[in-house]
Amino acid sequence: MPLSGVMRLGYVHARVTDLTDAKSHYGNTMGLYPVHEETGKVYYKGWDEHDHHSVVLEEGGVGLVKLGFKVADPGDIETIEAAARAFGCMSERMSVGENIEVSDGLRIVTPSEHVIEIYHGMTGVGTEVGTHNPDVFPRHLVGVGVPRIDHALITAADVKEMDRFFAEVLGFYATERVVTSLDEDAEYIGTWMTAGNTVHDIAVISGPNGKLHHFAFELLDWSEIKRAGQLFSMDDVSIDIGPTQHGITRGETIYFFDPSGNRNEVFAGGYTAYPDRPTVNWTVDQLGKGIFYIQRELNERFTTVLT
Amino acid sequence: MPVVTVQPGGQQVPIGDGETVLEGLFRAGYAYTVGCRRGGCGICKADLRRGSVSYRKTVASTVLTEAERADGTCLTCRAVPDGDVTIALRTGPLRRSNPFLAITSS
Numbered sequence: 001m002p003l004s005g006v007m008r009l010g011y012v013h014a015r016v017t018d019l020t021d022a023k024s025h026y027g028n029t030m031g032l033y034p035v036h037e038e039t040g041k042v043y044y045k046g047w048d049e050h051d052h053h054s055v056v057l058e059e060g061g062v063g064l065v066k067l068g069f070k071v072a073d074p075g076d077i078e079t080i081e082a083a084a085r086a087f088g089c090m091s092e093r094m095s096v097g098e099n100i101e102v103s104d105g106l107r108i109v110t111p112s113e114h115v116i117e118i119y120h121g122m123t124g125v126g127t128e129v130g131t132h133n134p135d136v137f138p139r140h141l142v143g144v145g146v147p148r149i150d151h152a153l154i155t156a157a158d159v160k161e162m163d164r165f166f167a168e169v170l171g172f173y174a175t176e177r178v179v180t181s182l183d184e185d186a187e188y189i190g191t192w193m194t195a196g197n198t199v200h201d202i203a204v205i206s207g208p209n210g211k212l213h214h215f216a217f218e219l220l221d222w223s224e225i226k227r228a229g230q231l232f233s234m235d236d237v238s239i240d241i242g243p244t245q246h247g248i249t250r251g252e253t254i255y256f257f258d259p260s261g262n263r264n265e266v267f268a269g270g271y272t273a274y275p276d277r278p279t280v281n282w283t284v285d286q287l288g289k290g291i292f293y294i295q296r297e298l299n300e301r302f303t304t305v306l307t
Numbered sequence: 308m309p310v311v312t313v314q315p316g317g318q319q320v321p322i323g324d325g326e327t328v329l330e331g332l333f334r335a336g337y338a339y340t341v342g343c344r345r346g347g348c349g350i351c352k353a354d355l356r357r358g359s360v361s362y363r364k365t366v367a368s369t370v371l372t373e374a375e376r377a378d379g380t381c382l383t384c385r386a387v388p389d390g391d392v393t394i395a396l397r398t399g400p401l402r403r404s405n406p407f408l409a410i411t412s413s
Contacts, residue, residue: 017346017365061367062347238344260367261347304350305342
């Protein structure tokens with residue numbers, strides 16, 4: 001495991017224009033479990049997540065407020081703080097309770113002006129099947145019934161700088177990149193990076209700083225992706241594209257939009273990543289195949305629709 | 308039923324009561340360049356040439372600014388016509404996605 005101790009993307013905190021509509025989507029369609037509500041905010045977890053929450057929705061605007069990454073050990077915070085300082089990023093300590101049920105930690109403003117929070121603890125509420133002779137899924141799942149959050153894709157003016165940031169500050173490694181050439185000094189158009197063995201925890205593509213492209217929920221396989229699509233038709237969820245497969249990550253996917261226009265994804269599959277597996281490079285002329293392996297062309301929305 | 312006239316092309320499409328411009332045009336078998344269809348991205352903006360529209364759902368001020376509201380920018384996925392309106396698409400004329408529907412309704 002990387003030295004920094006990041007285990008995974010722990011939470012996505014996003015803005016929505018209407019909390020009632022958002023609750024219908026994330027609760028009834030996606031089947032997340034509401035765990036806490038306060039004025040203007042609602043907190044959710046997936047059924048197979050042990051920690052208190054993985055999605056926070058805040059009424060007012062659209063787009064991303066911040067991403068949370070969980071580290072294994074309180075000592076990791078100090079290591080990352082030193083690395084962020086060495087990198088030249090603005091960071092500040094956060095106290096326990098600044099985010100409900102979340103430990104103390106570190107808040108970093110990335111070179112792309114996104115806010116990320118590093119924390120080592122969150123109140124455990126348990127998965128919906130528990131840890132004692134558990135069933136394999138909860139019987140009364142609602143809608144898609146997503147088990148957990150998977151990854152997020154954000155946009156940045158300087159992708160190469162973000163690749164270096166996630167590597168040097170947080171100990172991530174790149175599984176795949178889109179590059180301007182195969183030369184050593186190529187620029188990056190996109191990078192897919194992980195802290196562990198999933199194919200990505202974070203991805204960054206070229207675009208304006210501070211924007212959200214999408215955040216994704218994990219599903220098991222292709223048939224679950226299809227079933228999610230069927231539910232999206234029943235609930236009139238706005239579809240971007242899919243079901244299809246990515247060349248990059250090999251994941252199976254539907255991109256769709258929440259009722260505020262934030263892009264979501266259901267993502268299944270993807271190969272197991274290891275730090276010693278060579279990074280896959282895609283050239284820009286093959287980007288269509290990389291993103292949508294079956295269609296082999298980008299839709300206009302992929303590069304233009306951001307929140 | 309309010310009628311929306313769409314430039315360039317001049318198609319006239321009745322829009323259901325309470326329906327958005329986008330919903331009405333797609334229901335009538337037309338298509339044009341849209342993004343999230345949910346008020347988040349601004350890709351489906353058009354210019355309002357005549358008439359007025361209302362926004363029944365909250366629209367983020369980062370997506371449709373005060374200045375844009377004042378200068379007649381219409382976020383078609385959220386705009387509900389108050390009466391007959393004319394809009395000008397910014398990405399070329401309406402396309403027919405369901406030609407059979409367009410024939411039966413004309």
